[in-house]
Amino acid sequence: MRYINLLLFVSFSVLAQNKKIEVTLNSISDTPISANKAEYHIQYQIENKTANEISFFFLPNALIAHAASSLTLYPVYKIYQNGVFEDMDGPFFEYETELELEYAKIEDKTSEAATTIVKKLQKQQEAEALSYYTKFKESNSSSDVKWFFQRQKLLDNIVTLQPNEIKLFTIKTLWDKNRHIKNDDLEYYLDENNHIEIELILDLKTNLFKDKLSNEDVEKTNANPNFIEGEFKSNKLKVNFKG
Numbered sequence: 001m002r003y004i005n006l007l008l009f010v011s012f013s014v015l016a017q018n019k020k021i022e023v024t025l026n027s028i029s030d031t032p033i034s035a036n037k038a039e040y041h042i043q044y045q046i047e048n049k050t051a052n053e054i055s056f057f058f059l060p061n062a063l064i065a066h067a068a069s070s071l072t073l074y075p076v077y078k079i080y081q082n083g084v085f086e087d088m089d090g091p092f093f094e095y096e097t098e099l100e101l102e103y104a105k106i107e108d109k110t111s112e113a114a115t116t117i118v119k120k121l122q123k124q125q126e127a128e129a130l131s132y133y134t135k136f137k138e139s140n141s142s143s144d145v146k147w148f149f150q151r152q153k154l155l156d157n158i159v160t161l162q163p164n165e166i167k168l169f170t171i172k173t174l175w176d177k178n179r180h181i182k183n184d185d186l187e188y189y190l191d192e193n194n195h196i197e198i199e200l201i202l203d204l205k206t207n208l209f210k211d212k213l214s215n216e217d218v219e220k221t222n223a224n225p226n227f228i229e230g231e232f233k234s235n236k237l238k239v240n241f242k243g
Contacts, residue, residue, distance in 0.1 A: 019049055019232070020048070020049055020050050020054060020228050020230075021046055021047060021048055021049060021054065021161070021202070021228070021232055022046070022047045022049055022232070023044060023045070023046055023047075023200055023201075023202055023232050023233065023234040024044060024045050024047070024234055024235060025042070025043075025044045025198070025199075025200055025234045025235055025236070025237040026043045026044055026045060026168075027041075027042075027043045027237075028040060028041070028042050028043070028198065028237055028238070028239050028240075029041045029043075030175075030239075030240050033105055033174075034105075034107060035177075036107065036176060036177055037105060037174050037175065037176055037177065038174065038175045038177060039101075039105070039172065039173075039174055040092065040172070040173050040174070040175060040239075041170055041171070041172055042063070042170065042171040042172075042173070042198070042200075043168065043169070043170050043171075044075075044168075044169055044171070044200055044234060045166050045167065045168050045169070046060075046159075046161065046166070046167050046169070046202070047161075047164075047165070047166045048161035048162065048163060048164055048165050048166075049164070050163065050164075050226075051163045051164070052163055052226045053160060053161070053162055053163060053226060054160070054161050054226045054227070054228050055158050055159065055160045055161075055224070055226065055227050055228070056158070056159055056202075056204045056227065056228050056229065057073055057154055057157060057158060057159075057204065057205065057206070057209065058073055058075075058157060058158075058159045058202065058204065059073040059074050059096065059157050060075065060159060060167075060169040060171075061096070061169060061170065061171055061172070062074050062075075062094040062095055062096045062171060062173075063075050063076070063077050063092060063094060063171050063173060063200070064076055064077070064093075064094050065077060065079075065088065065089045065090060065092070065093075066078045066087055066201070067087045067088060067089040067183055068089050069203065071205070071208060071209075072203070073154075073157055074094055075171070075200045075201065075202055076200070076201040076202075076203055077092065077198050077199065077200055077201070078198070078199045078201065079091075079190075079196065079197075079198060079239075080196065080197045080198075080199065080236060081190075081191065081194045081195070081196050082194050082195050083195070083197075086188050087183070088181045088183060088186075088188040089181065089183045090178075090181040091175045091176070091178070091181060091190060091241070092173040092174070092175065093173065093174070094173070095172065095173060095174075097121075097124070098172075099117055099120055099121050099124065100121070101172050101173075101174070102117055103117045103118065103121065104174055105174065129149070132148065132149045132152050133145065135148075135152060136148045136149075143214075147212070150212045151212055151213055151214065151217070154209055154212055154213060155217070175241070179191070179192075179241070190241045192241055192242045195238065196238065196239050196240075196241055197236040197237060197238055197239065198236065198237060198239045199233060199234055199235070199236045199237075200233070200234040201231060201232070201233050201234070202231070202232040203231050204228060204229045204230055204231070204232070205229055206218075206221050206222070206227065206229045207222070207229075
C-alpha cells in the first residue's frame with residue numbers, strides 16, 4: 001500500500017512540475033457606478049513555465065460563468081460561497097470591448113449617450129466585417145463567408161508567450177447588484193455575509209474548433225507541440241458583493 005501511495009505521489013509531483021502555464025489571480029477591485037450597478041476589475045496573469053514559446057486560442061479580457069462555458073475562448077470563472085462551489089450562470093457577464101461595457105453601464109438605453117455608443121459599435125463591427133470580407137476575397141476561398149469569418153476570429157485570437165514570459169490581463173465586468181441568480185429550476189443567492197471567492201479556469205482547446213478551421217490550420221496546430229490545450233486553474237481570491 002505504501003508503495004502504491006508513493007507511486008501516486010511521484011506521478012502527481014511530475015505532473016505538477018510539467019505544468020506548462022500557471023494562472024494567478026492578482027486582485028479584484030469593485031467600484032459602485034450607480035444604484036443598480038458596480039464595475040469590477042479582475043487582474044490576473046499567465047506565466048509560461050517552459051523554456052519554449054507557447055501559443056493557444058484565447059480571448060483574455062472577458063469572462064464567462066462555468067455554467068455557460070461550453071466551447072468558449074473566454075476564461076471561465078467559478079463562484080465559491082464558504083468554500084462550496086455553486087454553478088451559477090452569473091453574477092458576471094462577458095464584455096469583449098470597452099464600448100460594450102460602456103453601453104451596459106447606461107441605464108437609459110434610449111438616451112443620446114446610448115445611441116452614440118450603438119453607432120460606434122456598429123461602425124466597429126462594419127469595419128471588422130469589411131476587413132474579413134476583403135481577406136476572404138483575396139484568399140479566393142471556396143468556403144462560405146460565415147465560416148471564413150469564424151476562422152479568422154479564431155486565428156486573430158491566438159495568445160503567444162515567450163519562454164518564461166508573464167503576461168498581465170484585466171477583465172472588466174459588471175454586477176447588476178441582483179443577489180438572486182436563477183439557472184432554470186435552480187436558484188442561488190449571493191449572501192454578503194458569506195466568504196465569497198472566485199476562481200479562473202483556462203479551458204484551452206484545439207481540436208474542438210476544427211470545424212471552424214481549415215485542414216491546414218488543424219494540421220499546423222496539431223504538429224506544433226507548443227500549441228497547447230488543457231485545463232489550467234488559478235488560485236481562489238475573495239470578491240466583494242457588499243454593494
